[in-house]
Amino acid sequence: MTPLIEVRGLRFRYEDGTAALNGIDFRLDPGETVAVFGANGSGKTTFVLHLNGLLAGEGTVKVCGLLVEKKNLAAIRRKVGIVFQDSDSQLFMPSVLEDVAFGLLNQGMDRAAAIARAHAALETVGMSAAAGRAPYHLSAGEKKRVAIAGIVAMEPDVLVLDEPTANLDPPGQRSLADLVARLPQAKILVTHDTPFALALCKRAVFFQAGLISADGTVEELVSRFDWDFTLGPSKLSR
Amino acid sequence: MHPAVLDRWSRGSSPVHRRDARAKLVALLVFLVCLATAHRALPWLAAGLLVLLAAALLWARLPLAAALARAAVVVPFGAVFALISWAAGDPARGLALVAKSYLSALAVLLVVATTPLPALLRGLEMMGAPPFLLAVGQFLHRYLFVISEEARHIRTAAVARGAAARDWMAPGVRFRSAAGALAGLFARSYRRAEEIHRAMRARGFGGRIPPLGEARFRGGDAVFAVLASLAPVALRVAVERVAR
Numbered sequence: 001m002t003p004l005i006e007v008r009g010l011r012f013r014y015e016d017g018t019a020a021l022n023g024i025d026f027r028l029d030p031g032e033t034v035a036v037f038g039a040n041g042s043g044k045t046t047f048v049l050h051l052n053g054l055l056a057g058e059g060t061v062k063v064c065g066l067l068v069e070k071k072n073l074a075a076i077r078r079k080v081g082i083v084f085q086d087s088d089s090q091l092f093m094p095s096v097l098e099d100v101a102f103g104l105l106n107q108g109m110d111r112a113a114a115i116a117r118a119h120a121a122l123e124t125v126g127m128s129a130a131a132g133r134a135p136y137h138l139s140a141g142e143k144k145r146v147a148i149a150g151i152v153a154m155e156p157d158v159l160v161l162d163e164p165t166a167n168l169d170p171p172g173q174r175s176l177a178d179l180v181a182r183l184p185q186a187k188i189l190v191t192h193d194t195p196f197a198l199a200l201c202k203r204a205v206f207f208q209a210g211l212i213s214a215d216g217t218v219e220e221l222v223s224r225f226d227w228d229f230t231l232g233p234s235k236l237s238r
Numbered sequence: 239m240h241p242a243v244l245d246r247w248s249r250g251s252s253p254v255h256r257r258d259a260r261a262k263l264v265a266l267l268v269f270l271v272c273l274a275t276a277h278r279a280l281p282w283l284a285a286g287l288l289v290l291l292a293a294a295l296l297w298a299r300l301p302l303a304a305a306l307a308r309a310a311v312v313v314p315f316g317a318v319f320a321l322i323s324w325a326a327g328d329p330a331r332g333l334a335l336v337a338k339s340y341l342s343a344l345a346v347l348l349v350v351a352t353t354p355l356p357a358l359l360r361g362l363e364m365m366g367a368p369p370f371l372l373a374v375g376q377f378l379h380r381y382l383f384v385i386s387e388e389a390r391h392i393r394t395a396a397v398a399r400g401a402a403a404r405d406w407m408a409p410g411v412r413f414r415s416a417a418g419a420l421a422g423l424f425a426r427s428y429r430r431a432e433e434i435h436r437a438m439r440a441r442g443f444g445g446r447i448p449p450l451g452e453a454r455f456r457g458g459d460a461v462f463a464v465l466a467s468l469a470p471v472a473l474r475v476a477v478e479r480v481a482r
Contacts, residue, residue: 052440054439054440074442077439077440077441081441082437082440088384089433089434089437092376092380092438093447094354094356094379094380095355095356098356101448102438102447102448106441106443106444132249134242135380136383136384137245150441
C-alpha cells in the first residue's frame with residue numbers, strides 16, 4: 001500500500017541558524033489519524049509546513065507517491081490541506097463563502113462549481129448560515145469551523161490541523177472533536193490537548209529537539225512523557 | 239468607523255443596495271468631479287447636494303443622522319487647511335474646502351454603505367482598477383480590525399502594569415514605552431502578514447485573488463447610473479444659472 005505521506009531523513013535549518021528538524025522519518029497510511037506531541041519549539045509546526053511544500057529542507061518528503069518539489073506543488077497542495085493555528089490568518093477574504101471558495105478557484109474550478117462545493121463544505125462543518133457573513137463577525141469556534149471548511153472543500157487526502165483546539169472553550173473543543181471525527185480524511189493533529197488526541201487518535205508521535213523520539217499509541221506516549229495536565233505534578237517540579 | 243457597522247449597512251435591502259456596484263461608482267465619480275470643479279454659488283450648491291445625498295440615504299434606508307455624523311470624520315483633516323486659508327485672509331476658500339471634503343466623504347459613504355465589499359471590489363476590478371491596489375484595500379479592510387484589536391491588547395497589558403500612573407512616570411519613559419508598543423505592534427503585524435501569506439500559498443494562491451461574485455449590469459442599472467449622474471450635474475447647472 002502506498003503511504004499517503006512518507007518522510008525520510010528530513011532536516012531543516014531556519015535562516016537564523018536554528019536547526020528545527022534534525023532527521024525526521026515518518027509515515028502516514030490511508031485512514032490513519034496521528035497526534036503529534038512535543039514541547040513548544042520542538043519542530044512540530046516546522047515539520048507539517050514541509051508536508052505541502054511551504055518549507056523545503058534536506059531529505060525527501062513524498063505525498064501519495066509524489067515527491068514534494070516545485071513542479072508537483074500544485075498537485076500536492078490539493079492532496080494535503082493545512083488548517084493553521086490562528087484562524088484570523090487563514091480567513092482573509094471579505095466573506096465566509098469567498099474564503100471557502102478561495103482554494104477551489106485557485107485550482108481553476110469554475111465559479112458555479114466552486115460556489116456549490118463551498119456551500120457543501122460549509123454544510124459539512126455546520127456553518128451554512130454564515131456563508132454571507134464577514135469572518136470578523138464570527139466567534140473563535142466558528143472561525144475554526146470555517147477555516148476547516150476552506151480546506152475540506154478542496155477534498156484533500158490528508159488533513160493537517162495545527163493546534164486546532166487552541167483558544168476554544170471546552171464545549172467548542174468537544175464539538176470540534178465531533179466534527180473532526182466525522183471527516184473521512186487521514187489526519188495529522190498537532191496538539192497539546194491530550195483529551196482531544198485521545199478522543200480522535202490511536203497513534204501518536206513525540207517530537208524532541210527536531211526529532212521524532214517516540215512513535216506509539218497515544219496512551220503510551222502520554223504516560224511515557226508525563227504529557228497530561230491531569231497526571232499530577234510534572235517530573236520537572238517533583 | 240467600526241468596519242462592522244459599514245458591513246451591516248452594506249448588507250441591507252433597498253433599491254440602492256440592489257443596483258450594480260458599477261452604476262453606483264459611475265454616479266459617485268460624476269458627483270465628485272461635479273463637486274470638486276464647482277466654485278460659483280458654492281454655498282447653495284453645497285446645500286442642494288447635501289439634500290440630494292440625504293434623500294439618497296433615506297431611499298437606501300440608512301440611518302440619516304448616524305451617516306451624517308460618520309461622514310464628519312474627514313472634517314478635522316479639511317479643517318486644518320481651512321484654518322490656514324482663514325489665517326491667509328481667504329475664509330471663503332477654507333469653508334469651501336470643508337464643505338467639499340464633507341460632501342465627498344458623505345457620497346463615498348453612501349456608496350460603500352449600500353454595496354457589500356466583495357461586490358464593490360468586483361465592480362472596481364471590472365472597471366479597470368489595478369487588482370493589486372484592490373487586494374491591498376481588501377486586506378486593509380480585513381486586518382485593520384484585527385491589528386487594532388492587538389493594539390488594544392498591548393495597551394491593556396501596559397495599563398495593567400501601571401502605564402496610566404502618569405505621576406510617577408516621566409514623559410521620556412512614557413515615550414519609550416509607547417515606542418516599544420508600536421514596535422511590538424509592527425512586529426506582530428509583520429508576523430501576521432507572513433502567516434496570511436503562508437495560509438494563502440497552502441491553498442494554491444498564484445498571485446491573483448480569484449473573484450467569486452458574478453456581477454450583471456442590467457437595464458435598471460444603466461437607468462440608475464444615468465439618472466444618479468445627471469442629478470448633481472443638473473443641480474449645479476440650475477444653481478449657477480440662478481446665481482448668474
